[in-house]
Amino acid sequence: MSFDLVFFGGTGDLTWRKLMPALFQAWRHGKLPAHGRILAVARDDRDDAGYRAWLKDRLQEAESAKRPSEEEFARFSELIHYLRMDLSQPTDYQRLKEWLAARNADTVVIYLATSPHLFPSICEQLGACGLNHDRVRVVLEKPLGHDLASAQEINRVVRSVFSEQQALRIDHYLGKPSVQNLMALRFGNVLFEPLWRRESIANIQITLAESIGVGTRGDFYDRTGALRDMIQNHALQLLTMIAMEPPSSANADAIRDEKLKVLRSLKPFDAISVARDVVRGQYRAGNVEGHAAVGYIEENKVPPGSHTETFVALRCEIQNWRWAGVPFYLRTGKRLAQRQAEIVVNFKATPHPIFPGPNAANKLVIKLQPEDGLELQLLAAKGTSSGAEHEALSPVSLDLDFDKAFPTNRVGAYERMLLDALAGRLNLFVRSDEQEQAWRWVEPILEAWSAQPNGLRPYAAGTWGPPAASALVARDGFAWAEEEC
Structure with missing residues (x-):
């Protein structure tokens, strides 16, 4: 199974403290599906090499047993790419669509590791450019809303773009x-x-x-x-x-x-x-x-x-x-x-x-x-x-x-949650x-x-x-x- 895993908020704390280390461990354990790409999306002006170097420094802060060796990171980083995006610009979503279409992976998982108040606008933009087809899943981090009304509004917008089977609300516990x-x-x-x-x-x-x-x-x-x-x-x-x-x-x-x-x-x-x-x-x-x-x-x-x-x-x-x-x-x-x-x-x-x-x-x-x-x-x-x-x-x-x-x-x-998202296993999502x-x-x-x-x-x-x-x-x-x- 080929996959593309996209992280909105690619330079945020959640991505480099939790998500990228988890993906590295999955890769180290041989559990990450073959033929995959990992794309970090953020506003910073970087290229693939610049983001890989930045991430390598961040991963050195992990526990010693979980840090990649030089050789391990060199091989793992071949999966990692970077795309500069302004999340308010429709043209940038079109560039994302073109990047994904260049390979047309079997599965695309878009992980919203951003502030929850951005979830509705990101989902609307993804829908507007056609990135809500049946091979796409979106992962929503908590806290999902600030109260019942805001949670219902986020869910209303998400459901207008993605089916319930495509929207994965994560609770890592x-x-x-x-x-x-x-x-x-x-x-x-x-x-x-x-x-x-x-x-x-x-x-x-x-x-x-x-x-x-x-x-x-x-x-x-x-x-x-x-x-x-x-x-x-x-x-x-x-x-x-x-x-x-x-x-x-x-x-x-x-x-x-x-x-x-x-x-x-x-x-x-x-x-x-x-x-x-x-x-x-x-x-x-x-x-x-x-x-x-x-x-x-x-x-x-x-x-x-x-x-x-x-x-x-x-x-x-x-x-x-x-x-x-x-x-x-x-x-x-x-x-x-x-x-x-x-x-x-x-x-x-x-x-x-x-x-x-x-x-x-x-x-x-x-x-x-x-x-x-x-x-x-x-x-x-x-x-x-x-x-x-x-x-x-x-x-x-x-x-x-x-x-x-x-x-x-x-x-x-x-x-576990990232592997389940890639495989489409919904048991652990809310x-x-x-x-x-x-x-x-x-x-x-x-x-x-x-x-x-x-x-x-x-x-x-x-x-x-x-x-x-x-x-x-x-x-x-x-x-x-x-x-x-």
Whole structure:
């Protein structure tokens, strides 16, 4: 299969930090289809050689194990080309069309690694010059819109040019190996499915924690905030994967239909429940992993007195037969104690304790980053007591490290998503109705915050967020995973 992969925003952070390194790894692993070209599009005045030299310097900033050698980059860079474009000029789109037509590849994937406000105009221009034929797919990066209305408008324009099968809305968390193994864990094994319901599960916690601050993205982040940046997309997608019903098949739409049902079953928020069940915070100066860290409002490009949240914790419920009464806790934040993304499924304790000590419970920890694996915490007797009728139980862990279990050519999230986009596999991409339903659910939170802008709770950088986040979980008699004894 011949392909052309076009990156709008070819000199942007996303392209050189994530997309090009992912493509290089796919090429290094021998997974990139043969007969391909990669075209970077940007406004800078460069040629192919100039862009390759620029990219080579950028790739040296990758982890040492992922950096190309001189010989590797020389061969990989033969795929890479550059085209200077002004995205507002129809004549430049015509030049792009001519460049693509010179070879007439089997598949053309156009990746919009630009600001989302440019998506509608780019798609309209692509349609106007005929770059929306059935061999073309367009990939849309998040955040897709700023609220429900803007998301609907972007989708309206995109649908006027591309079919739903051609428009791939990416959420790179869905490409993480551990998230992929959620499907295998639930629907490929008989062990867990009988327990995956309200009768056996006490609560589920989803944590997406970052130890870094906003860095050089202060102006972007201040317009976005943690709710839009992480909860509306990543956290809700993980929730749907955990809570969905078994699909009728592995077909993309069968899976996405079940995910949509979960989003539609989420109990809606109003002003009262937002005040009760949602905590928003903003980091102040502190110490992160042994290094001093400034507060959010001291960060570069953040306006003084900003009310943008850098932390969100919320409690939600799914109103259906399987999950009625089970609390789901979602949490994300910048400048937290450590970088960690995980899903913790806390099972209920045994109904009648016969062993001394606390009546502890089992838990399943699905590790997304920095580790990648599963940990099942069971209870067992140490076998060290003598003369005791019963010995207190202690927790033991069954640990699965996916990198060790599958050591050969593990595929990263963006690598997987790019390969799927080229192959036309839609399972990991978000359908427009899913994305709009997620906005519909978070919008009452945004509206309540807009009416009460002074509700931010401060937390010191290097902690796990405001104390109110712990109180949110404690109210139900539970605790966040790191707070448990």
